[in-house]
Amino acid sequence: MAKTLFEKIWEKHVVKNIEGGPSVLYIDKHFIHEVTSPQAFRGLEQRGLKVLRPKQVVATVDHNVPTINQHLPIREELSRKQVQTLKENCEKFGIELYGLGHPFQGIVHIIGPELGVTQPGMTIVCGDSHTSTHGAFGTIAFGIGTSEVEMVLATQCLMHSKPKLMRINVEGTLNKGVVSKDIILYIISKISASGATGYAVEYAGSAIRNLSMEARMTICNMSIEMGARCGMIAPDETTFNYIRGRKFAPQDEAWDKALTYWKTLYSDDDAKFDNELFIKAEDIEPMITYGTNPGMGMGITGHVPELSEIDVKEKSSYEKSLHYMGLEPGALMKGKKVDYVFIGSCTNARIEDLRMVASFVKGKHKADDVEVWIVPGSKQVEKQAMEEGINTIFEEAGFVLRQPGCSACLGMNEDKIPAGKYCISTSNRNFEGRQGPNARTFLASPLTAAAAAITGKVTDVREMLV
Amino acid sequence: MSKQINIITSTVVPVNIENIDTDQIIPARFLKATTRDGFGKNLFRDWRYENDDESKPKNFPLNDPRYSGKILVAAKNFGCGSSREHAAWAIKDYGFDVVVSSFFADIFKNNALNNFLLPVVVSEDFLQKIFTAVEADPTTELEVNLEEQTIKLLGSRIPSSNIDLGKGESFDINHYKKTCLLNGYDDIDYLINMKKDIEAFEAALA
Numbered sequence: 079m080a081k082t083l084f085e086k087i088w089e090k091h092v093v094k095n096i097e098g099g100p101s102v103l104y105i106d107k108h109f110i111h112e113v114t115s116p117q118a119f120r121g122l123e124q125r126g127l128k129v130l131r132p133k134q135v136v137a138t139v140d141h142n143v144p145t146i147n148q149h150l151p152i153r154e155e156l157s158r159k160q161v162q163t164l165k166e167n168c169e170k171f172g173i174e175l176y177g178l179g180h181p182f183q184g185i186v187h188i189i190g191p192e193l194g195v196t197q198p199g200m201t202i203v204c205g206d207s208h209t210s211t212h213g214a215f216g217t218i219a220f221g222i223g224t225s226e227v228e229m230v231l232a233t234q235c236l237m238h239s240k241p242k243l244m245r246i247n248v249e250g251t252l253n254k255g256v257v258s259k260d261i262i263l264y265i266i267s268k269i270s271a272s273g274a275t276g277y278a279v280e281y282a283g284s285a286i287r288n289l290s291m292e293a294r295m296t297i298c299n300m301s302i303e304m305g306a307r308c309g310m311i312a313p314d315e316t317t318f319n320y321i322r323g324r325k326f327a328p329q330d331e332a333w334d335k336a337l338t339y340w341k342t343l344y345s346d347d348d349a350k351f352d353n354e355l356f357i358k359a360e361d362i363e364p365m366i367t368y369g370t371n372p373g374m375g376m377g378i379t380g381h382v383p384e385l386s387e388i389d390v391k392e393k394s395s396y397e398k399s400l401h402y403m404g405l406e407p408g409a410l411m412k413g414k415k416v417d418y419v420f421i422g423s424c425t426n427a428r429i430e431d432l433r434m435v436a437s438f439v440k441g442k443h444k445a446d447d448v449e450v451w452i453v454p455g456s457k458q459v460e461k462q463a464m465e466e467g468i469n470t471i472f473e474e475a476g477f478v479l480r481q482p483g484c485s486a487c488l489g490m491n492e493d494k495i496p497a498g499k500y501c502i503s504t505s506n507r508n509f510e511g512r513q514g515p516n517a518r519t520f521l522a523s524p525l526t527a528a529a530a531a532i533t534g535k536v537t538d539v540r541e542m543l544v
Numbered sequence: 545m546s547k548q549i550n551i552i553t554s555t556v557v558p559v560n561i562e563n564i565d566t567d568q569i570i571p572a573r574f575l576k577a578t579t580r581d582g583f584g585k586n587l588f589r590d591w592r593y594e595n596d597d598e599s600k601p602k603n604f605p606l607n608d609p610r611y612s613g614k615i616l617v618a619a620k621n622f623g624c625g626s627s628r629e630h631a632a633w634a635i636k637d638y639g640f641d642v643v644v645s646s647f648f649a650d651i652f653k654n655n656a657l658n659n660f661l662l663p664v665v666v667s668e669d670f671l672q673k674i675f676t677a678v679e680a681d682p683t684t685e686l687e688v689n690l691e692e693q694t695i696k697l698l699g700s701r702i703p704s705s706n707i708d709l710g711k712g713e714s715f716d717i718n719h720y721k722k723t724c725l726l727n728g729y730d731d732i733d734y735l736i737n738m739k740k741d742i743e744a745f746e747a748a749l750a
Binding site: 094121141142220222226229234373395488 | 562565568572575619621627628629650654655658659732734739742745
């Protein structure tokens with residue numbers, strides 16, 4: 079019987095189907111970080127349980143860490159305590175931790191792939207909604223809550239019902255200045271912040287196939303922003319070439335065996351999806367969001383919707399959103415002043431993102447009244463950027479290259495956008511207060527963010543490309 | 545935390561806003577705790593207070609003395625965004641046992657169920673009826689019956705506004721989860737009892 083990519087992986091991991099209920103699903107890899115794990119470890123202790131498979135757990139610190147002076151003790155007491163608690167828990171339960179100062183430390187969804195931990199056909203979970211990132215390798219990867227973190231630590235299993243399946247096909251060639259972040263912002267703007275809730279989404283089509291692994295990760299990363307349980311892309315030569323030779327990638331015979339299996343991971347020709355969408359790559363412009371959820375986005379030349387364009391039931395939520403953003407219905411986004419530029423997060427802080435920004439800003443300088451923060455996704459990305467001289471280009475442009483962490487994506491550490499200020503951000507969420515109380519966020523690609531850094535306002539990057 | 549849910553009859557707190565994300569339910573700066581307790585006081589923190597100042601309450605249903613109860617009612621796509629279970633902890637700790645919406649985000653729904661906070665999905669029409677009825681008369685009560693899988697507005701009509709309260713609706717929940725909530729069972733108890741099956745599964749994989 080014809081099967082989808084999702085079904086092939088799901089069925090291989092079902093330990094048991096419960097009648098009238100969920101399936102018991104086996105989890106191959108479990109990533110943990112300091113924020114959503116302490117209560118799970120405490121739960122284990124209260125129940126007198128051990129971690130069943132500590133070698134299948136990878137730990138790092140990212141959400142709460144400072145992005146300057148990481149060699150010094152963390153100033154904020156609660157953050158320091160949370161980071162310390164993870165260290166103690168990892169020691170107690172025998173889990174490898176890539177803590178501050180470790181050459182592998184970084185944002186959990188950046189380090190998994192770069193270390194070769196993330197491999198096709200796996201089930202992967204983490205107490206973080208952007209776990210969908212790992213789906214770029216043809217995995218079932220999704221975010222879970224802390225009670226579920228505890229379940230996976232204790233039993234390496236979870237209880238979930240099989241989601242519905244959606245395929246989103248993006249065919250054609252991307253326009254100049256349009257990158258993978260624009261593809262996903264475009265999709266979410268079309269189907270809304272809840273348009274894929276209840277679905278596992280597979281991205282397919284020539285425009286997806288032509289993307290690098292890092293660009294694919296950006297797309298899968300934001301699957302959760304349209305409510306999807308997970309996002310995934312069938313592995314291909316691009317995937318295999320990316321994984322080959324990485325630290326935890328299989329080697330020699332194990333590699334050959336793995337590769338044979340990985341090559342079976344695709345949706346069969348006549349596999350059935352519950353929903354299927356078709357998008358033309360040529361229709362996509364550089365994107366920008368104007369509202370307070372990631373579905374409130376549009377092409378950079380567009381205008382903020384008029385009240386008359388909004389459904390009656392949604393009007394009050396829409397007005398609340400625009401009021402927060404300090405925008406008027408009908409306003410043009412192009413030319414809107416920005417105060418901060420944040421280039422970072424699990425969505426766009428990989429080496430290709432930094433290279434893209436560096437090659438665009440080389441020889442240019444930021445606008446005087448804009449502050450630009452570049453936060454690499456991991457120690458390895460940071461090191462690579464230094465080796466390639468990207469840090470020098472940033473310095474000359476007046477950008478500040480900070481140290482790895484989640485940073486101003488969620489403003490849990492000290493990297494907050496001040497109240498009322500506008501930040502163009504390569505992160506994934508423009509929610510109220512996300513980047514700091516009363517901060518205002520425009521989501522965009524690294525290229526569009528870099529253009530705003532130079533001009534000090536929302537800019538159509540195509541006008542600056544030669 | 546009260547485990548076990550069956551029939552809950554209560555007035556409601558209506559928050560008629562769509563796409564409420566978990567950053568609004570519990571802002572990130574409150575996620576630095578290492579225990580599950582005490583999140584209720586920071587529920588909807590930035591929608592409740594001006595500049596984080598408790599002496600400056602905003603116009604928000606949780607601050608409105610007309611509204612109270614064990615049932616939170618919110619517009620569609622409730623709990624989207626971050627997977628933080630702290631959102632479910634905050635709602636439960638504040639004193640709610642049920643959240644009603646026309647649509648929940650997946651991760652939030654799981655987190656709620658794992659904390660004996662019952663997410664009830666109703667039709668968009670019934671949701672609007674609840675908002676209308678409660679705004680007209682804040683003493684209006686909802687009855688949620690898990691065993692029967694029904695939800696209804698108590699009484700037949702609001703005298704002051706002549707709103708027909710209707711018969712209510714039935715709601716879906718899978719049989720396994722329903723049994724867990726009615727009896728106070730955790731998923732983790734179930735999984736721990738499956739240890740042999742899990743080990744056999746692993747052996748077959750190798």
